[in-house]
Amino acid sequence: MAIERYNAPAREKHWQHVWESRNVFQASNEHTRPKCYVLEMFPYPSGRIHMGHVRNYTMGDVLARYKRALGFNVLHPMGWDAFGMPAENAAMERKTHPAKWTYDNIAAMRAQLKSMGLSLDWSREFATCDVEYYHQQQKLFLDFYKEGLAYRGVGKVNWDPVDQTVLANEQVIDGRGWRSGALVETREMPVWYFRITKYADELLDALKDLTRWPEKVRVMQANWIGRSEGLLMKYELSGERLPAGWRELEVFTTRADTIFGGSFCALSPGHPLTLELAKDNPELAGFLEDCRHVGTSEEDLNRVEKKGFNTGLTATHPLIPDRKLPVFVANFVLMGYGTGAIFGCPAHDQRDFEFATAYKLPIVPVVIPEGQDPATFDLGGEAYDGPGRIANSGFLNGLTIDEAKAEVARRMEEIGKGERRTMYRLRDWGISRQRYWGCPIPIIHCDACGIVPVPEDQLPVKLPEDVTFDVPGNPLVRHPTWKHVDCPSCGKPATRETDTMDTFVDSSWYFARFCSPHADVPVDLDAAKYWLPVDQYIGGIEHAILHLLYSRFFARAMVATGHLNVKEPFGGLFTQGMVIHETYSNRNGQWLLPSEVRIEGEGDQRRAYEIATGAPVQIGPVEKMSKSKKNLVDPDDIISTYGADCARWFMLSDSPPERDVIWTEAGVSGASRFMQRVWRLIDEALPKAAPKGSPKPGEFGPDADALRRAAHKALAKVSQNIETLRFNVAVAQIYEFASTLHAALGKDGPGMAWAIREAAEILVQMFGPMMPHLAEECWERLGYNTLLADQPWPTVEEALLVDDTITIAVQVNGRRRDELTIARNASKAEVEAAALKLEPVIRALEGRPVKKVIVVPQRIVNVVA
């Protein structure tokens, strides 16, 4: 009598209910056991979960369940990154309130996540738009402000003149506002900053200790911080048109060794001196206008010609008083790096070389490669930036590059014309957003007192609820009453800051809030001391720089303000690959959902048709699932058809977790088939298995022994591979062991029944973290009325991992000829003797004398002839 198919969707609801009603996954507040904090990047509540979420949360869940079974006190929380623009856009489009839209979405997504059977501690859930959360964030802001880590300064922002709003960089597309299409202007206005540059060195240096982070992410962060050590130099300026107050020009260089090769100085178009000069120089103003146009185009910046404008000013070479260098404004000099001014050494910098060629400036090599004569060295049409010795440089001649750098620095410091300086690419973090749906910055502007922090007892500064989105601009600015307050300091009428915080602020400390989600301080220090850092953080590579760098800054800032005791928030980081899928388009070029397409045939014969019309469909490349390409598979559909376990198992199979996984129908049905196979396997094993709790027999026959060895070896490997997040390999090993158990059911002998029960239980426990519902179901069938989720991870019997006899390969001259089964502890001589007796070995030797025999114990024998 065949067993019924396992009805995953129905049984999954049952087990989810059981877990929830028993609070199985609540982290304990008793900080006695060793802890493990597993965190996946929390989602933006867009309204629906997508397959990327399924993959991300499945991985975290496997680890969390596994660690739980190992006895750790596991913290595995979930929350919502809930502030941000989409809610305001929805408000504009649908006449709803951002809060309602957001909380409705959260409710929908929470239900979806629950249907995945994740081992989450829902008691710690929060959204960043909860007043309770942003209240604490305002406290942090005020503490940062007191500590000098938050400040107000004038900054450049992207201003959309039509929508009358500031745009984030990501919202500026080809120089235009993404919604209005208006040309974006650069405006200078007062904005709030976090002083991340204070920790530039620390953030860079500590990267080397983040050994459980992907190398790639560390490299990206290091480049982003962009530390370079060099010399800040002062060039004396002269010239008729020199504006008052400008006697010196500061330039930064990392190649002070080439100072004698300098043939010009160049200012950035945005340099203050440039702007000063442009005031009464229409020609220069015109040049700047040209630069601005080029500046917006992105890619071919490299190919843009090096253009300059001769200001007529001269700069005096600091070490050669009679050498005057022309001062240009040049389009390739960036204001955002160094001092916004350079000295140009054409022989050893490609950009300077091109510039000097265009403007017929001297090109004098001062670094000569080893073996070349300074008198005859020819650059050959491009700058030389390799190693060598200094020449044509007076007192520097003959020195190496490093020696020359040191010598120039020493002399320049001596004469007060220079100082060693470290520059960074990293800028302070501008957090002001002129938007409604964000955390209000708790500041009051008073005509008399200036900037006044909102007193802590007046927090939270709540967002007003009665706002409208029918006109452009920030609703907080035009709200009739909200911003009008009395100055806390002098009591006179004053106004609130109407900027809200960048949503990246919200996500920079949420991991810490999970330690004590309802505390009336940002973070309960005792809880944080126990739980932090996060042991394993899992998320997409797209956050490699911003979110992860901001969080690292926040941890340091929170340590400085007494809110935290760890500077690195994430001990281990794992960046998972994307979920990708074929794309489909019809004759009219419209994208079609996979569910709208019927596929026929295989391989070259594979054809797709639109279900509604029967018309042929073009099968396009496999790409990241996206709304625009409509190559989406809805997790809900998969879960309601095949079950959450099936989706989870598929996500873990085949593809290594850091690589992209191609979602295919075939793969899903394969996963589903395995679920049914396991279900039947347990059913078939039961009648042959010893009763639950039977005493371990004193004797095992060869087949029983072999099964036990296979079980414990599989257990050891699966444990190891879950531990190292190599889920695809763990899955393969579970497949393999399921086959082994299946084959063993036909065998008999002493101890077999006991071994079968042991093997079945180990199998179920091994896939428990991956397919938790099916595992509970099987556990129940195995006769238990306890939850598998509460069951400790099975213990590996080490003795079973070591076999008495082993099979090793035998090579002749490095080619495998045979294998040899021999006692594990056989001596080298015994192995050698046995190997030389093998028929294929003798044949391969063809009578040649054996020169030597290499025996690597328990590994291989190589006969060299």
Place this chain on the structure above:
RNA sequence: GCGGACGUGGUGGAAUCGGUAGACACACAGGACUUAAAAUCCUGAGGCAGAAAUGCCGUGAGGGUUCGAGUCCCUCCGUCCGCACCA
């Protein structure tokens, strides 16, 4: 241009302390069961030659180190990702 990663059967991928390459899965082929199909079970399979035993060739290409290289070194080719005039 700079930086990083990668390149293994028809496909996704195993095998990284240098030691039997291709585990496991998908797709495929053959068989069993069935009136039939589905489902399920069994078997096969890197390529070439051969009935088979077996032999030769094989981890992007070429070279090197080694008793032995997918793994280490050098050169080249290709793919993907990140940064992009960073002084």
